[in-house]
Amino acid sequence: MSGRPALRDALIALAALVVILAIPFFHRSPAFEDFVIRVSAMALFATSLNLLVGTTGMVSFGHGMFYGFGAYAFGLLMQMTDLSLPVAAVLAVAMTTIAALIVGAICVRLGSDYFAFVTLAFQMLFYSIIISWQSLTGGDQGLRGGIPRREIFGFELASQLHLYQFCAVVAVLGLLALRHVTESRFGRTLRMIRDNEHRAAFLGVVLWRARLGAFTLAGGFAGLGGVLAALFVSGAYPELADWPNSGQAIFAVMLGGIGSFLGPTLGAMILLALNDAVTRVTEYHGLVLGLVILISALGLRRGVLDYLRLIRSRRAPSGESR
Amino acid sequence: MVSRKIGRRGVLATGAAGLVAAPWVAGAQAKTLRIGMQSIISGPIALLGTSSRNALMMEQDRINAAGGFLGRPIEFVFRDSKGQPQEAARVARELVNSTGCELLVDAEASSASFAVQEVVRDLGVACLHTNSETSSLTADPKIRAPTAFRVARQGVHDAVAGSLYLADFATAKKLNKWATCSPDYAYGRDTTAQYLQFLKQFKPDVEVITEAWPKLGQPDFTEVITKLIQAKPQALFSLLYAGDLSAFVNQASVYALFSQMTMATPNVDYPVMAAIKQLPAGIQSATRYVETFPDVPENKAWGQAYLKRWNERPTNWSWQNTVAMQFYEEAIKKANSLDGKALAAALTGMKIKTPFGADGTITMREDHTTVGYALGWGQTTPKEPFIIDIKPADWGKIVEMETEWKKQQKYI
Numbered sequence: 016m017s018g019r020p021a022l023r024d025a026l027i028a029l030a031a032l033v034v035i036l037a038i039p040f041f042h043r044s045p046a047f048e049d050f051v052i053r054v055s056a057m058a059l060f061a062t063s064l065n066l067l068v069g070t071t072g073m074v075s076f077g078h079g080m081f082y083g084f085g086a087y088a089f090g091l092l093m094q095m096t097d098l099s100l101p102v103a104a105v106l107a108v109a110m111t112t113i114a115a116l117i118v119g120a121i122c123v124r125l126g127s128d129y130f131a132f133v134t135l136a137f138q139m140l141f142y143s144i145i146i147s148w149q150s151l152t153g154g155d156q157g158l159r160g161g162i163p164r165r166e167i168f169g170f171e172l173a174s175q176l177h178l179y180q181f182c183a184v185v186a187v188l189g190l191l192a193l194r195h196v197t198e199s200r201f202g203r204t205l206r207m208i209r210d211n212e213h214r215a216a217f218l219g220v221v222l223w224r225a226r227l228g229a230f231t232l233a234g235g236f237a238g239l240g241g242v243l244a245a246l247f248v249s250g251a252y253p254e255l256a257d258w259p260n261s262g263q264a265i266f267a268v269m270l271g272g273i274g275s276f277l278g279p280t281l282g283a284m285i286l287l288a289l290n291d292a293v294t295r296v297t298e299y300h301g302l303v304l305g306l307v308i309l310i311s312a313l314g315l316r317r318g319v320l321d322y323l324r325l326i327r328s329r330r331a332p333s334g335e336s337r
Numbered sequence: 338m339v340s341r342k343i344g345r346r347g348v349l350a351t352g353a354a355g356l357v358a359a360p361w362v363a364g365a366q367a368k369t370l371r372i373g374m375q376s377i378i379s380g381p382i383a384l385l386g387t388s389s390r391n392a393l394m395m396e397q398d399r400i401n402a403a404g405g406f407l408g409r410p411i412e413f414v415f416r417d418s419k420g421q422p423q424e425a426a427r428v429a430r431e432l433v434n435s436t437g438c439e440l441l442v443d444a445e446a447s448s449a450s451f452a453v454q455e456v457v458r459d460l461g462v463a464c465l466h467t468n469s470e471t472s473s474l475t476a477d478p479k480i481r482a483p484t485a486f487r488v489a490r491q492g493v494h495d496a497v498a499g500s501l502y503l504a505d506f507a508t509a510k511k512l513n514k515w516a517t518c519s520p521d522y523a524y525g526r527d528t529t530a531q532y533l534q535f536l537k538q539f540k541p542d543v544e545v546i547t548e549a550w551p552k553l554g555q556p557d558f559t560e561v562i563t564k565l566i567q568a569k570p571q572a573l574f575s576l577l578y579a580g581d582l583s584a585f586v587n588q589a590s591v592y593a594l595f596s597q598m599t600m601a602t603p604n605v606d607y608p609v610m611a612a613i614k615q616l617p618a619g620i621q622s623a624t625r626y627v628e629t630f631p632d633v634p635e636n637k638a639w640g641q642a643y644l645k646r647w648n649e650r651p652t653n654w655s656w657q658n659t660v661a662m663q664f665y666e667e668a669i670k671k672a673n674s675l676d677g678k679a680l681a682a683a684l685t686g687m688k689i690k691t692p693f694g695a696d697g698t699i700t701m702r703e704d705h706t707t708v709g710y711a712l713g714w715g716q717t718t719p720k721e722p723f724i725i726d727i728k729p730a731d732w733g734k735i736v737e738m739e740t741e742w743k744k745q746q747k748y749i
Contacts, residue, residue: 046435053427146522154523156448156471157422160480161455173459244423249455252422252448291431298379298417 020198028191035183039176048179050291052247054284055186059240061267061279062193063233068265069273070197071229072209073123074131077138078264080118081234083256085111085241087145090158090251093165100167108238115234116227123226138258145253157252162245172246182243189239194276196232205229270311272318281320370409370675373432375425375453376444376468378417381554382579384608385468385654389444390415391647392655396662406669414438418449425449429456439675440464442661443485444654447471447524451480458482463680465661468654470495471524475706476748484677486684487706488661490625490653492528494712497738498730499603499623500535502714506621507540507572512599514546516570518561518577518585521550525576532574535738546570554581558588570598578604583612590615603714607650610723620717622724625653629722630729631711635692656693660710663689664701695729708732 035051060082067073089107092098098106122133145152153159164172172178196202204225207215216222245251254260263286264279271282289307293300315322374393376386393413401410414436418425425445429452432438441464443453450469457464464485466474472493475481507513517533519525529548537543547568549561562585565573573594577585582604589595595617603623610616624630628640639659643651664684669675672683688700693711700709712735715727743749 044435045433046431049427049430049434149523156451156523159451159454159473160477161458175459248423248426248452249459250422250426250452252452254421254423291427294417294428298383300379300417 021195024191024194024198028187028194032183032187035187036180039179043176045175048175049247050287052179052182052243053287054280055182056240056243056247057263057267057283057287058186058280059189059193059243060237061264061271061283062190062276063236063240064264065268065273065276065279066193066197066205066229066233066236068268069278070202070209071205071226072127073226073230074127075134075230075233076131076258076261076265077118077134077136078233078237079258079261080134080138080141080256081111081115081237082241082244082260082264083141083145083251083253084114084234085238086245086251086255087152087158087241088238089242090162090245091151093162094158094160100165100172104239104242107242108235111238111241112231112235115238116231119227119230119234123230124223135258135261138256138261142253142256142258145256152251152253155253158250161249162251164246164249178246182246185239185243189236190280193236197276201225201228266308268318270308270318272320272322272324275318275320275324278318278320282318285319368409370406370411370440371414371436371438372411372440372442373414373416373429373436373438374442374444375416375418375428375432375449377420377446377449378415379419382420382446384579384652385446386415386417386444388608388649388652389467389654389658391643392651392658393442393662395643395646396659400662400666406666407673407675413442418445420446420449422449422452426452426456429453430460433460433462438462440665440680442467442658444468444658447474450474454480454482454485457485461677463665463675463677463684465664467658467661473746475704476743476746478748481705484681485705486664486681486701488664488701489657489707490710490712491706493531493739493742494708494735495603495623496528496531496535497735498712499601499714500532500539501731501734502728503532503574503601503621504536504539504543506601507536507543510571510599512571513542514544514569514571516547516549516565516568516573516598517545518549518551518565518573518575520553520577520581522553525550529574529576532576551577551581551585556584558585561585562589562592562594566592566594566597572599572601575600575602576604577602579606579609580612583609586613586617586620590617595620605717605724606652607723608652610717611650616717616719616723618716618718622715622717624711624713624715624724624727626651626656627722627724627727630713630715630724630727631692631695631697633692633697639692660689660691660693660699660707663691695732708736 064078067075085107088110089103092103092106118137122130125133146155170177172181204220208222208225212222244255267282267286268279270285272278289304293303376389377383378386397411397413405411414432416428416432418428441462443450443464443466445453447469450466461484466487467489470490470492472491473480475487517529519529533545549564551558551561601621605622606625628637640651667687667689668680668683672679684701685703688698690697691699694709695711698709699707702708709732712730713727715724717723718725
């Protein structure tokens with residue numbers, strides 16, 4: 016049953032990847048490539064958050080913790096060991112996943128309000144550890160000296176083109192994996208919990224186990240986004256793990272659309288493009304960004320992609336009747 | 338109806354596409370030489386960015402009046418990074434990759450300057466750090482980047498010069514019991530430790546009897562002030578700066594703290610003095626920037642020109658950015674190129690004439706940092722020129738102690 020949609024998703028992902036990878040062969044634009052690299056990190060981060068917010072109905076305010084965790088784990092592994100880059104990346108994601116499992120084990124049984132606050136508390140705790148453990152993390156100065164980007168199979172990630180290709184592949188594969196999770200039986204269970212947790216419980220779903228699974232997976236994928244972010248800035252900084260960064264992911268989810276799988280990715284693109292455009296023009300970027308978010312929240316009342324889907328579904332039946 | 342709807346949506350889509358595409362179209366090359374400058378231009382420490390920007394605007398006018406760089410007029414592109422490292426990295430890349438900047442002036446505070454350093458390492462463009470004082474940025478060979486240089490005071494220089502002055506001062510006034518009060522983050526804690534290490538080396542009987550670590554931007558210092566007064570030290574060393582320093586002095590005056598202990602701080606700048614209602618006399622202070630030190634007509638003229646144009650006085654950051662442009666000017670003339678490597682070769686070991694030098698010159702040393710800039714200590718007075726009895730620091734001794742420190746850190 017699920018074979019066909021999975022194949023369709025894989026084909027869409029493949030087509031998207033081919034297009035993204037083909038662009039530099041026709042036209043090299045360093046600014047565009049930087050943008051794609053940043054979107055890759057942010058899209059994984061926001062989409063993984065949406066696995067919690069949109070799919071499972073768990074609003075986490077502390078998701079940035081795992082983004083930062085991935086970035087620091089990867090940066091430290093590359094600086095302190097001679098591991099190859101893919102191995103360090105996989106290890107960093109694995110470590111983040113374990114961290115998410117531990118934090119999740121404490122949080123997921125809580126009611127939704129307390130869950131939100133406790134995730135925030137864990138994030139603040141993690142942030143404070145980064146700031147105070149100066150000998151390891153460099154404190155508020157961040158991980159300095161650059162992340163050595165060792166060659167992988169002839170790929171030199173200090174080169175922008177190679178980093179672009181690497182990030183595009185990782186992001187598309189990561190998003191495809193997340194898509195499979197949301198469309199799988201497990202994903203359907205999560206949606207059932209979101210819609211009616213009592214019914215799910217009566218049907219024999221162990222709520223905390225399913226929620227913990229979602230929380231752990233989401234943490235792992237956020238960690239993967241963090242790895243890409245660390246590669247882009249060639250370092251890791253406490254701001255990556257701070258609460259405004261979690262807020263950015265929540266904005267991306269809300270802006271793009273909570274009910275569409277690609278909504279957070281679109282939201283990430285809009286948010287980053289908006290930030291870049293606005294900081295170029297004015298010092299009052301916070302004011303402008305706040306207004307845009309306010310207008311979209313009050314005007315559209317949903318994310319952009321959700322809004323477009325709503326219009327399409329409204330038009331489709333009326334078109335048929337005409 | 339339907340077509341109008343599509344039209345509106347089409348307009349929206351085109352607008353959005355334009356917004357997204359703008360940065361990649363804007364990169365078109367012009368004859369004008371663009372220089373990217375990034376700093377904190379918004380928020381509570383915006384003075385860092387604005388007083389740097391003001392100085393650079395003056396330099397832009399001066400350089401363009403003299404024919405620009407390599408016959409091309411220069412134009413600054415100013416960007417606000419909000420002081421966030423990952424944003425600073427993005428902005429630096431954007432300035433070079435999409436705005437077409439061929440030179441960078443990194444006027445960021447410490448942590449963001451480290452992020453810029455890594456971008457510069459990747460891109461190979463020439464960059465002058467003009468505000469970051471953290472020594473390791475250039476002192477640590479692992480962190481130093483081939484085409485990035487610091488045109489700013491360096492933490493370890495200040496620590497040696499300050500400790501030497503304060504050791505003499507403490508000996509003369511018999512001040513052995515000290516207290517410290519510095520901001521609670523890496524700069525405050527590390528640099529305080531560095532000052533104390535040197536101070537104890539020069540005057541071994543100095544004893545620190547209490548330490549206070551207020552948070553950055555803390556509005557109320559009552560707790561800190563009462564703690565300091567109760568400990569009854571003879572002298573207080575502080576690394577508070579900008580708004581924190583003026584707030585502390587204003588509040589401490591109410592508690593008559595300055596009649597009970599002598600205060601010493603390296604961070605007094607003109608705008609800080611302006612924000613203090615009644616500047617107490619006798620605070621031992623370093624000269625970050627004062628018109629009367631070095632006491633040469635060019636320095637005074639520059640300070641007055643700045644005041645006239647911007648209706649406020651320059652900061653330490655203003656002169657540092659000015660000197661950065663003087664270094665660029667000389668290096669570009671010498672290299673006859675804007676290439677990162679060529680400029681790096683020209684800058685290394687370069688000595689320029691400038692009114693902000695201790696002896697009328699400042700040198701860019703082989704380890705990519707400036708030496709020989711005006712550095713002195715004196716004491717405050719409530720009226721102009723605000724800092725008097727300025728004693729210039731001994732650069733021979735500074736370099737000697739700095740070398741020892743670098744060996745301790747295993748940098749050399």
